[in-house]
Amino acid sequence: NAGVTQTPKFQVLKTGQSMTLQCAQDMNHEYMSWYRQDPGMGLRLIHYSVGAGITDQGEVPNGYNVSRSTTEDFPLRLLSAAPSQTSVYFCASSNRLGQYFGPGTRLLVL
Amino acid sequence: GENVEQHPSTLSVQEGDSAVIKCTYSDSASNYFPWYKQELGKGPQLIIDIRSNVGEKKDQRIAVTLNKTAKHFSLHITETQPEDSAVYFCATGGAAGNMLTFGGGTRLMVKP
Numbered sequence: 001n002a003g004v005t006q007t008p009k010f011q012v013l014k015t016g017q018s019m020t021l022q023c024a025q026d027m028n029h030e031y032m033s034w035y036r037q038d039p040g041m042g043l044r045l046i047h048y049s050v051g052a053g054i055t056d057q058g059e060v061p062n063g064y065n066v067s068r069s070t071t072e073d074f075p076l077r078l079l080s081a082a083p084s085q086t087s088v089y090f091c092a093s094s095n096r097l098g099q100y101f102g103p104g105t106r107l108l109v110l
Numbered sequence: 111g112e113n114v115e116q117h118p119s120t121l122s123v124q125e126g127d128s129a130v131i132k133c134t135y136s137d138s139a140s141n142y143f144p145w146y147k148q149e150l151g152k153g154p155q156l157i158i159d160i161r162s163n164v165g166e167k168k169d170q171r172i173a174v175t176l177n178k179t180a181k182h183f184s185l186h187i188t189e190t191q192p193e194d195s196a197v198y199f200c201a202t203g204g205a206a207g208n209m210l211t212f213g214g215g216t217r218l219m220v221k222p
Contacts, residue, residue, distance in 0.1 A: 004153075031208045042114075042199055042212030043154070050208075058209070059111070090153050094208045098144060101153035 001026050004102035006091050012108045013081040021076040021105050023091030031094045032074040033058070034066065036087040037104075043090060049074055081109045112137040116200050116213030123190050124221050131216045133200035134182045140202035143176055143183045144210070148197045158185070190220045 007022045025032065033048035035058075045058030049068040063085060065077040074093075078085060086109045091102045113136040123129050133143075141162035146154035160167045160174045160183065167174050171190075176183040187194055197217050201210040 033208065035212075040214070042116075042201075042214050043210075044212070045209065048209060059211075098156045098159055099203075099208060099210060100156065101146075103153045104151075 003027065004091055004093055004100055006089075006102040006105050008105060009103070010106045010108075012110065013078075014110055015082060017081050018077070018079050019081065021078075021089055021091075021107070023074045023076065023102060024072050025074075025091075025093040025100075026072065027093060027095070027100070028071060029093035029095050029100075030071065031099075032068065033092050033094075033099075034064070034074070034076045035090045035092065035101075036060065036085075037090060038087050046076070046089075078107075081107075083109045085109050112140060112202055112211040114200060114202055114211050114213040116216055118216060119214065120217045120219070122219045122221065125190060125192060127190055129187045129190055129194070129218055129220075131185045131198055131200070131218070132182060133184070133202075133213050134180075135202045135211075136181065137202065138178075138181065140204065140211075142203040143174065144201050144203070145172075145174060145185045146199045146201065148199065148215075150196075154199060187218075190218075192220050192222050194218060195220045 004025045030051045034046040035043035047066040049055045089105045144159035148154045173186045200213040203210045
């Protein structure tokens with residue numbers, strides 16, 4: 001199993017541009033989530049999904065959209081990037097044994 | 111909502127010594143308490159977790175203790191090694207183990 005994979009590893013955007021961060025898992029987990037990690041801070045939940053077709057907001061959802069059309073994929077969309085969205089983004093999937101994270105996408109918004 | 115505080119923010123120990131990291135939480139409904147290790151440039155890795163029906167769990171050199179009455183839990187690492195150097199995060203969650211709230215992290219440095 002590849003586990004949780006994320007692409008791209010690194011991205012630079014200009015203010016106002018849009019992009020999609022990709023996340024996929026091959027563990028057949030129902031639950032998936034997106035977090036952002038800012039310097040010196042823990043991870044904060046952006047959006048999550050308890051299964052295909054179901055998504056909900058986390059602690060910091062503003063400026064981000066998600067969709068869950070399949071069990072495997074959970075993309076995160078930035079509609080109009082802002083410098084405040086410069087961060088490292090982690091996708092995770094979980095079952096009752098725990099939550100498992102991908103390697104992250106480092107995003108810089110200029 | 112839930113608030114998780116983690117202390118200390120940095121911890122430096124000599125190789126072979128023990129390290130203890132403590133977290134407190136506010137939501138009495140939390141009943142899942144994982145610990146993650148994050149190495150530079152990588153995603154957090156689950157190293158140990160505990161659920162509210164037990165007070166202590168051990169896995170080789172690492173252990174976690176939980177005091178639900180006082181709403182705090184701790185990570186204990188014995189016989190520390192240089193490869194234990196990393197940032198450690200505590201978190202809390204519900205029974206399903208998802209929707210985690212994280213502490214601010216502890217940077218552990220193990221000096222050879």
